Amino acid sequence: MSEFVLFTDFGRRDPYQAQMAAVLQRSVPDWRVVDLHAEVPAFALELGAYLLPSYVPEFPAGSIFVCVVDPGVGGPRDAVVLRADDRWFVGPDNGLLRVVEARAAKARYWYLETPGAASASFHGRDVFAPAAARLARGWRPEGGGHKGRALPEGWPEELDRVVYADHYGNLMIGRRAETLRPDARIRAGELILSQARTFSDHADGMPFWYVNANGLVELAVYQDSAAHRLGLGPGDPVQVLE
Amino acid sequence: MSEFVLFTDFGRRDPYQAQMAAVLQRSVPDWRVVDLHAEVPAFALELGAYLLPSYVPEFPAGSIFVCVVDPGVGGPRDAVVLRADDRWFVGPDNGLLRVVEARAAKARYWYLETPGAASASFHGRDVFAPAAARLARGWRPEGGGHKGRALPEGWPEELDRVVYADHYGNLMIGRRAETLRPDARIRAGELILSQARTFSDHADGMPFWYVNANGLVELAVYQDSAAHRLGLGPGDPVQVLE
Amino acid sequence: MSEFVLFTDFGRRDPYQAQMAAVLQRSVPDWRVVDLHAEVPAFALELGAYLLPSYVPEFPAGSIFVCVVDPGVGGPRDAVVLRADDRWFVGPDNGLLRVVEARAAKARYWYLETPGAASASFHGRDVFAPAAARLARGWRPEGGGHKGRALPEGWPEELDRVVYADHYGNLMIGRRAETLRPDARIRAGELILSQARTFSDHADGMPFWYVNANGLVELAVYQDSAAHRLGLGPGDPVQVLE
Numbered sequence: 149m150s151e152f153v154l155f156t157d158f159g160r161r162d163p164y165q166a167q168m169a170a171v172l173q174r175s176v177p178d179w180r181v182v183d184l185h186a187e188v189p190a191f192a193l194e195l196g197a198y199l200l201p202s203y204v205p206e207f208p209a210g211s212i213f214v215c216v217v218d219p220g221v222g223g224p225r226d227a228v229v230l231r232a233d234d235r236w237f238v239g240p241d242n243g244l245l246r247v248v249e250a251r252a253a254k255a256r257y258w259y260l261e262t263p264g265a266a267s268a269s270f271h272g273r274d275v276f277a278p279a280a281a282r283l284a285r286g287w288r289p290e291g292g293g294h295k296g297r298a299l300p301e302g303w304p305e306e307l308d309r310v311v312y313a314d315h316y317g318n319l320m321i322g323r324r325a326e327t328l329r330p331d332a333r334i335r336a337g338e339l340i341l342s343q344a345r346t347f348s349d350h351a352d353g354m355p356f357w358y359v360n361a362n363g364l365v366e367l368a369v370y371q372d373s374a375a376h377r378l379g380l381g382p383g384d385p386v387q388v389l390e
Numbered sequence: 391m392s393e394f395v396l397f398t399d400f401g402r403r404d405p406y407q408a409q410m411a412a413v414l415q416r417s418v419p420d421w422r423v424v425d426l427h428a429e430v431p432a433f434a435l436e437l438g439a440y441l442l443p444s445y446v447p448e449f450p451a452g453s454i455f456v457c458v459v460d461p462g463v464g465g466p467r468d469a470v471v472l473r474a475d476d477r478w479f480v481g482p483d484n485g486l487l488r489v490v491e492a493r494a495a496k497a498r499y500w501y502l503e504t505p506g507a508a509s510a511s512f513h514g515r516d517v518f519a520p521a522a523a524r525l526a527r528g529w530r531p532e533g534g535g536h537k538g539r540a541l542p543e544g545w546p547e548e549l550d551r552v553v554y555a556d557h558y559g560n561l562m563i564g565r566r567a568e569t570l571r572p573d574a575r576i577r578a579g580e581l582i583l584s585q586a587r588t589f590s591d592h593a594d595g596m597p598f599w600y601v602n603a604n605g606l607v608e609l610a611v612y613q614d615s616a617a618h619r620l621g622l623g624p625g626d627p628v629q630v631l632e
Numbered sequence: 633m634s635e636f637v638l639f640t641d642f643g644r645r646d647p648y649q650a651q652m653a654a655v656l657q658r659s660v661p662d663w664r665v666v667d668l669h670a671e672v673p674a675f676a677l678e679l680g681a682y683l684l685p686s687y688v689p690e691f692p693a694g695s696i697f698v699c700v701v702d703p704g705v706g707g708p709r710d711a712v713v714l715r716a717d718d719r720w721f722v723g724p725d726n727g728l729l730r731v732v733e734a735r736a737a738k739a740r741y742w743y744l745e746t747p748g749a750a751s752a753s754f755h756g757r758d759v760f761a762p763a764a765a766r767l768a769r770g771w772r773p774e775g776g777g778h779k780g781r782a783l784p785e786g787w788p789e790e791l792d793r794v795v796y797a798d799h800y801g802n803l804m805i806g807r808r809a810e811t812l813r814p815d816a817r818i819r820a821g822e823l824i825l826s827q828a829r830t831f832s833d834h835a836d837g838m839p840f841w842y843v844n845a846n847g848l849v850e851l852a853v854y855q856d857s858a859a860h861r862l863g864l865g866p867g868d869p870v871q872v873l874e
Contacts, residue, residue, distance in 0.1 A: 221589060
């Protein structure tokens with residue numbers, strides 16, 4: 149028994165996440181469905197692509213991630229099953245899985261056929277969840293698949309942009325904190341931020357950066373919104389000064 | 391084993407949906423609870439009534455829908471258990487279930503008593519969920535019940551209004567797409583929309599209508615918000631031009 | 633088998649609640665996780681402290697509440713396990729649990745150590761959920777613990793402030809309705825409100841107060857938002873006139 153992990157831009161308000169989860173739970177009742185994220189920035193594949201890997205180590209080997217940020221649904225983009233080290237990922241082949249793929253020590257992927265009965269607009273429910281359910285029940289894609297690819301042309305190793313703004317106003321950056329020296333400073337909006345270990349270290353109200361609980365660089369202000377203070381949101385760039 | 395399906399205006403932010411779901415899970419641990427919708431437009435019974443049927447076929451025979459949009463809670467409105475073809479529905483008798491009831495090939499309904507200990511304001515937790523749990527455990531309402539009714543006086547077969555605006559800004563219309571010719575046009579706001587098969591067919595940014603993944607007419611714009619572009623929201627009318 | 637109950641300010645949009653719930657479900661698969669609240673007002677310990685007790689009796693004896701509103705996470709504040717009558721509570725010792733503690737007939741608490749591997753910013757996932765999971769599996773904190781404390785200096789028996797505004801615009805007050813005479817009036821904003829039994833009793837559109845389904849005083853307007861009508865939100869004071 150293991151876990152399905154949902155990572156989408158389906159929106160917490162809307163019924164799509166529950167519809168997709170229902171397919172999984174109905175097909176594989178003894179697996180857990182972790183409804184991790186429904187608020188990945190919509191349409192913004194690159195932001196989600198650099199956010200996703202930060203959550204991967206938190207889930208056990210054998211987990212199956214169902215990842216859907218899919219503005220091209222119904223069009224010519226491919227669908228894939230990706231095996232990256234010990235975990236599976238199912239989703240559109242539009243970039244969303246490419247950072248996980250590129251960073252894996254061992255990665256292979258397979259193209260996934262779209263069943264004729266699938267709707268044109270909801271492949272999460274009609275293509276990706278059924279494929280994830282089949283994987284959970286032991287199905288494996290045919291053949292050896294394709295060797296995992298490097299990052300798409302022009303994509304950086306680390307993305308110095310806001311990839312997610314949480315409801316506190318904390319700003320997650322698409323950069324692994326382990327790539328920075330502790331004394332690195334980050335230019336964000338019109339300010340230059342240094343590192344704090346934890347929120348209350350900067351009770352003076354100055355914005356700071358810290359290593360978030362999933363290993364990303366994150367910008368924050370003690371008991372206030374960094375998003376408002378810095379005037380930044382998803383997609384906006386920051387600059388590392390080393 | 392089958393499924394409870396929640397369809398309410400309880401709000402995703404608020405604790406009400408979880409409180410109601412907890413009653414169901416505690417009473418019938420071996421059924422799944424599909425937390426489908428908590429954001430049906432508040433107070434707007436007709437909108438929810440035409441939205442609900444689009445989700446019904448997605449759930450297995452024997453499923454029990456707990457449906458609560460209930461501005462008259464605690465007042466004189468009745469509560470009902472409805473059997474519509476192969477599924478059960480529990481909720482207030484205020485119109486919310488009437489489109490499902492009218493469209494069913496075979497429908498019967500029974501009035502539901504309000505337990506004396508029920509709160510005056512939260513019948514989802516205190517009346518509807520307990521009744522749904524009893525149904526799941528095999529209880530059946532007494533007697534043959536009442537024959538399913540036609541639509542309420544003045545309600546149309548299809549509702550040419552926005553019944554839901556999702557977080558992308560897509561606008562669901564209370565009309566089954568199967569009632570339209572593929573070349574039908576829809577006047578929405580100041581524009582006239584024609585059909586597209588999928589989002590990327592109209593990458594030019596023109597709004598269009600399409601058959602959504604639950605069979606309703608839906609208005610959309612590729613990678614943009616139809617709600618903003620058309621200036622429309624829940625309750626606003628559109629006009630089919632055939 | 634019993635229930636974990638989540639009560640946090642983690643935000644419904646964000647992944648934190650799911651990350652914490654996943655730890656619980658993975659560790660204790662046969663318990664239910666009731667995802668009660670993720671929208672307790674952020675940073676506002678006193679508001680959450682007076683809101684929490686209203687939900688407690690709804691959950692069975694033996695339930696374990698995981699309560700996290702924790703602006704001082706990573707700093708010097710303590711973490712505690714609280715036994716209050718028949719239920720357990722795990723969370724920061726920053727005031728959030730103090731109303732439950734003070735009102736319990738029998739309360740004891742124990743300090744909780746922070747594992748060295750815990751992140752500095754997400755004790756919900758790394759400290760409180762693991763402790764709750766251990767409790768569920770039979771672990772008990774060592775020694776007799778400390779005797780439950782009275783309310784913190786200066787905290788009132790009942791808090792005449794808005795502790796939560798729901799998405800309808802209803803305003804929950806931090807006062808148990810049983811402490812008021814039925815004919816009590818409440819000054820809120822510029823209006824003076826009297827009691828109604830249920831929403832439709834005041835179909836005239838006048839704001840009123842009523843006993844909510846969890847026993848708190850709540851301000852509401854029939855089919856409208858009391859928050860907008862009264863110009864009040866979380867933290868704002870009201871005044872009981874008796």
